[in-house]
Amino acid sequence: MMSLLNLGITLLSFMIGYFVYSWAIKAGILDTQVVNSSEFSITSVDFIWLFLVLLTGFFLSTLLAFKYGKRYTQPISDLANVIQQIQQGNLSLRIKQPHHDIPHEIKSLIENFNAMASQLEVSVKNSTVWNAAIAHELRTPVTILQGRLQGIVDGVFVADQALHQSLLNQIEGLSYLVEDLRTLTLIENKQLRLELEQTNLKDSIEKCLQMFNERFQFKKLNVLISLTDDTVHVDIRRMEQIFIALFSNFLRYSNAGQINITTVTTAEHWVLTLEDEGPGIDESHIEHLFKPFYRLEDSRSRLDGGTGLGLAVIDAIIEAHQGHIYYSKSKNLGGSCFTIQLKVQADLSI
Template sequence: MSRRARLSFQIVVSMGLVSVITMLIAFVIGLIFYGLYYTFWPQFTEPAVPENPYIPDPADYLFLLISVLFGLVVAVIVALRLAKRILVPLNSLAENARRIATGDLTARSVPGDRSLGETALLVDDFNAMAERLEGMTSEMTAWNAAIAHELRTPLTILRGRLQGLRDGVFAPSEALFAGLLDQVEGLSRLVDDLHIVTLNDVGRLELHLEPTRIDVTVQQAVLSVENALRDAGFNIQVVTVPLHLYCDAARIRQTLLALLDNARRYAVPGAVRVELSAHGRGFLLVVEDEGPGLNADFARHVFEPFSREDASRSRRLGGSGLGLSVVRAIARAHGGEARYRASSLGGSAFELEIPATLPGPVV
């Protein structure tokens, strides 16, 4: 029997028991009453022909009255016990709903008697909702604090430099304007990353799916940052196979650039390997470096927004903590997943798995 049918079943059984108990009480009282009646008042029990045999005599009325009173007492007791079992969790729900409405998100209801399946399930659902609401509120608070923290540094720099230009402290120069432009571009990237992660969280990240040569997209993305990687001391290796699939080429390119930028910022100079392979009817894109890799505790949260293993180093290197969150958001928007594992090169390996979005490959 399903949990949602238990309460109805228990009410039916309880009312049925009340009826059966009432009839048993009436039967027992009848045996006792008429036994005493015939024993102590035999003069009133002499056979006689009643004027109307269908009309009860006063003794029968007395018997019916006593039976009904006893039945009512039993019914009231059983009904009160059942009502208490039902009302305890419902009253708890009502009270804690009012507490949540006033802003107390720590309020939780008490299920009471768990033999009532529906009420216990209702309380469990309410508590799960309250916990999720409290968690979302905490996450929103943390997000707001993290966003404010990320925006504070570039805005402070921009304000200080612009005030210095206005007051004549700084002389206008090409290097100064280039630095200001870098700060503005950093703010733009931060806003774009926040936009993507937020849209993915609410299920509204739109993709422009089209026939795509995945291997060409990967090669073009690597080529666009190859010089910067070489200047930073990295030797990039690219292994691809010809793949034609429907996907959002611009988003796939964005994820690969984010992974390469992550390697440039945090990996030790050395080899960076980019490998594209067929995976089922989709593809698997892997970016590996030579180290130092991630510790096991941080690896579980590496794709969470604003996650940093070394916050001071990340800020010094210009990371916002959103790059890998964007990678995961784009992967999930395609119906895929982003994962981390230890690299065979001795460092980190980030995997981007994207399934085929249409029944077959594009030819």
């Protein structure tokens, strides 16, 4: 814009000079001998020409400044105002795109700022919700621990093996909650490091099942497995964390009956399917199923030790592996069906 302004003023200077000196010569105000003389002198015509050039340049610059200056100053002024409001806690404010044309750089700045403000608002809201949810989760086990320990000190409770086991269960629940929160935080901040290796997950599934064998038998759950021997490029520790969380959910929610665990390998994907004869999940809950702290039955989950983070952690870890987890109604058993799909060879940068 400044280059065009300079070029325009230069051209106008020559044009004004041509017309001024032509007029002065024709009117007899300026003698041609003076023009052709080698001696330097400033005439009244020169002053007229300089005055007209300066006057034209001033009006042209002022016109362009008023016309185009607002294109820059108004968005920047709006940006400064919104920043001030956001500093005061009003995170919902955004900069409106001006109706008139604005430079590409200013437009890009406004779009990036609005995107940053939206992300900041979501982060603050999530932080508020998470803080409340975490406090809610911690309140029950901490209250129980405090009450039982105070009872032991006051001689109300006898510190026998059953009480010790109860206190240990509460502490284990707290440790699970802390580990789940840590995992979700690492994934959300893109700091989760996967120790990837080519692994046969059949051995891991069978190892995790062995951990639940007695509890499955006690609840009369009959587990049928059909597993392939193909290898997958995954973090074995994180995958075993997923299997344990899924088996815990089946133990918590499934009715007595059968559980089917099958794997299938295609040219591109390794697919794990888990089905049960439980009550299934109502369609109204499916949309929120993998969100943190979401419970289908709040009271029942608390009694069974659930934190509401299990499925959220599973979904986050699988997403970190560039995989997917789906829920559907089991066609074979009528209960829940969870399907995990992973790439056989995934190019992971995490």
